[in-house]
Amino acid sequence: MKHILDNVTWNALNTGNRDLSLGNENVRFFHKEVSPFAGMPKITNENFNTLHAYCKATRRFNLFIGKEIIIPDDWKIIRKSNIWQMVCNREIGKFSPQNTIQPLTQNHVEEMVTLTQQTHPGPFEKETILFGHYEGIFEHNKLTHIAG
Structure with a gap:
């Protein structure tokens, strides 16, 4: 298989x-x-x-x-x-962020697009949020990390 x-x-x-x-x-x-x-x-x-x-x-x-x-x-x-x-295939340790990881929503799309345009992790469009399950970390009220 x-x-x-x-x-x-x-x-x-x-x-x-x-x-x-x-x-x-x-x-x-x-x-x-x-x-x-x-x-x-x-x-x-x-x-x-x-x-x-x-x-x-x-x-x-x-x-x-x-x-x-x-x-x-x-x-x-x-x-x-x-x-x-x-x-x-193995555990690599625990992650302890200094800032809280929080769910990202439609309200965060503009910031998500801006961050992905700066970092070029791959394609991210205005409707990519529809995949769901995005989370982010904010530092000083600015989105600095995205996972999803």
Whole structure:
């Protein structure tokens, strides 16, 4: 059996975050205002064509693919990065923040977008908050940390 992280985006698009996604059994993607991620159960030209048919020509997508692929001619790679996916299988100690960790809500979106634009942890749009379960740390009434 494959590990759920072997195709992390596809699994996210089909499980807990399915309500935020569009597509079918071969291609799914998040609403543009939520996230640029798309996924496929298998990387095929047919699935790329299906994704292309769903979207406007100017829509950009992020795909996590665990190997080198050749993309169809009507797609263009804008940026390619190696990403290390790591899982810690042991306890590494207790975290004791100096400031309280608190849930982040729609009221915090402007601060969340500002922080992610400064730190570039990955895509964060105005509707990304819809994924839910975001928490933050504030220092001197300013959001300085986000997890979620």
